[in-house]
Amino acid sequence: MTGTSATPDSGPDEALLQRRDRAFGRGAKLFYDEPLHLVRGEGASLFGADGRRYVDMYNNVASVGHAHPRIVEAMARQQATLNTHSRYLSEPAIALAERLTALQRLTESAVFSCSGTEAIEIALRMARMATGARGIVCTDHTYHGNNLVVGALTNLPAGDTRHPDIRSIPFPETLRPVAPGLDEETLADAYVARLKAAIEDLKASGHGFAALILCPILANEGLPDIPATFMAKAAALVRAEGGLIIADEVQAGYGRTGTWWGYDEVGLTPDIVVTGKPMGAGLPLAATCAKRDVVEEFRAETRYFNTFAASQLQGAVGLAVLDVIEEEGLVEHARVLGAELKAALRQRLSHASGLIDVRGKGLFLTAEFVTPEGEPDAPRAFALVCALRREGFLTSVDGAFNNCVKIRPPLVLPREDALAFLDAFDRVCAHA
Ligand SMILES: Cc1ncc(COP(=O)(O)O)c(C=O)c1O
Missing domain, CATH: 3.90.1150.10 (Aspartate Aminotransferase, domain 1)
Structure with a gap:
């Protein structure tokens, strides 16, 4: 039927x-x-x-696709062969990190985890370690995950200071603009001015500025049309203020938009790229990718271990997903x-x-x-x-x-x- x-x-x-x-x-x-x-x-x-x-x-x-035979076969074969944790030398997860970062623009190394939430938390920690600052700026109708730290970013109204080291800005859009009657260029400037004010507020409060985190296509905000120059101008400001850009590609990435990454659609070059959902076709698999020095500082300071992550199973399934996307x-x-x-x-x-x-x-x-x-x-x-x-x-x-x-x-x-x-x-x- x-x-x-x-x-x-x-x-x-x-x-x-x-x-x-x-x-x-x-x-x-x-x-x-x-x-x-x-x-x-x-x-x-x-x-x-x-x-x-x-x-x-x-x-x-x-x-x-549901129950893709290639994925089912890769999953079953690896599980029937070897599936243990990441503290042994083995090929599949290493190959997955190499292929994933080769598909991205600036990143070189990957930390694997088991959910978008975990991968976002790792990104926040990386940005804080790399900059020595704590302040995070996000958009006001966002969702990046559900734990105590990442959940604090959810639907945080602009100007809300309940989390001392987090500020949100109105998400950039042309349909219900933050100020009426502006041409697109001036509207982009108006949103960037909100970002500047949030960064200054974080610096004035003593937390400093570590990162701007956003989904490049603003998926949870309803895929708004973003004023064309906003992302490039926001990125320039973030870098001038000493912060990093975290692109949450959990929804936007993996070919969803007709390009590999949402950031390709909007003219953004992120420092840290977070991927999740489609990566494992149902096997819990997420990644936080960045330049090698950023990842190595994180590894040195945390000695990060995640029982089910970077396993042979995650590697084999993650590689099969990339194969299917490319071959089909x-x-x-x-x-x-x-x-x-x-x-x-x-x-x-x-x-x-x-x-x-x-x-x-x-x-x-x-x-x-x-x-x-x-x-x-x-x-x-x-x-x-x-x-x-x-x-x-x-x-x-x-x-x-x-x-x-x-x-x-x-x-x-x-x-x-x-x-x-x-x-x-x-x-x-x-x-x-
Ligand atoms: C943009 C975005 N980032 C992160 C997450 C969190 O991912 P997970 O549910 O795997 O923790 C989600 C989940 O819906 C999401 O939509």
Whole structure:
């Protein structure tokens, strides 16, 4: 049965839902108004316990496709051969670090870990050690991870000083600019002025300035159109002030935007690059890459060890993911199909009610909805996402106001599924 089948769902699995509430404790979030019970994945398809096929328009961990045979084989073979910790000489993780840094611009060495959160924390620690300062600047609607240190960066309002050594700045965008009526160049300057003020505040408070951290494409902020010169000007300022630039490529990287790295899209050269989610196709695998002296200072000061990281298994699977991306031409596919999908969605701007913007690059797009009064319409975005799920297409809401439909499929999304999605999008926009 295909995702566009009109067969109604059998409804949420009540017994499983109740067991989940007991087993996990109530409050563990689920997508959609009717929770989805998935039992299998293949390529860009997910299969429900109801027997339906759903087109996955959301998951980026399975960027190379669900249950890719090459990944399954690499995982099984390595686990059946050797999988132990990093304190022995062995080939796969070393080869992965070499290939990963060769794909990036400035970086030379890598520290592996098991989640984006861990890798971001390592990046913050590296920047603090390299600069001898503590102050971090982030954007105000960001998410970089969930532990005590990294979680402090989450949705921190600009000007908030509850974390003495962290400041946030309004994320740069053209749709709801920080100051009205400015041309793009002057608007970029206005955002850079906020960055300068945050750096000065950190310096005045005695914490100094260690780093600016951002997702180059501002994924969790809703993929805003960024004033064109902002990133280059911000980078120049950060370096002049003695800080480092940390690019969080956990969502933006690995070919997602139709180039290998989000920073390539926005004219940014970072000092530290953090990768995660798609790296291990489901095996927990993340990395913090930087110049060798920055990494070596971190290693010398921390003697960092992470039980499951830099293992032979992480290495073998990480290499298989890179092989698949390269051999199947997935970066190019994301660029070409993403451009077609975006152009088609933008054609809907004139007639899909409430749709005011379609943004993004490659296979990472967002469609923003507002009320007739022009206010962010989060309930509508949620209703559309739930209606799309009933049509057999899995998306989610995102953006600073939760009023965007987030479209971020595995990079292997077939063109015919993308075209079928457009038909479903039209149907739900007309009715939801
Ligand atoms: C941009 C970004 N950075 C970091 C993280 C944290 O990654 P993890 O959930 O693997 O800790 C996320 C997770 O959603 C993310 O979106």
